[in-house]
């Protein structure tokens with residue numbers, strides 16, 4: 001099977017980007033070549049992660065360019081590198097139609113809420129403020145409206161009464177880190193079909209059993225790396 005060429009766009013900490021690289025390193029996420037990391041922020045921790053993993057990285061600061069001009073430059077790089085799939089992993093800039101159209105149903109975003117609840121910025125603060133009992137994360141295809149594209153995968157996360165932002169954020173990240181690679185694998189395995197804004201998933205031939213078996217290694221590793229308290233009371 002040929003390798004899918006993936007570009008990751010990230011603006012900050014890069015923990016989702018790192019989790020994708022770990023899934024590739026552990027041979028859990030297969031037939032994916034992470035070609036390049038692009039960041040709009042020269043101080044993004046994601047850039048250090050790229051360096052550590054030997055991944056080519058580009059800083060593309062928008063400066064005084066329009067959003068369209070900036071996205072055109074990104075598109076040029078993606079084309080040069082024959083990128084077929086784009087992952088937005090904590091990318092804080094709004095994507096303009098020029099990029100969206102070129103990567104229709106080939107650009108995935110992660111959002112830390114159960115969409116369509118709490119789209120946009122500060123979704124977890126808003127969820128806490130609202131007092132929801134269940135939050136979670138969503139992976140979806142990117143469309144021109146923010147956080148509104150066809151939903152690929154979601155995972156619920158309980159909200160505890162005593163939760164501060166950091167608690168909910170960390171408890172959710174555990175699942176973000178697992179879900180993004182699963183969605184990417186479904187995508188590159190051609191298991192996803194978008195019809196009238198809805199994604200149907202072909203789990204035939206024990207796809208999910210195979211995935212869960214491979215991902216066990218990552219989950220074991222995660223449990224060593226993360227404070228145990230974030231694994232309490234979660235639904236797996």
Ligand code: GRF
Nearest residue numbers: 013014015016090110111112
């Ligand atoms: C994550 O919570 C992601 O869902 C959101 O931004 C955050 C990025 O975190 N879109 P990281 O940079 O991947 O650590």
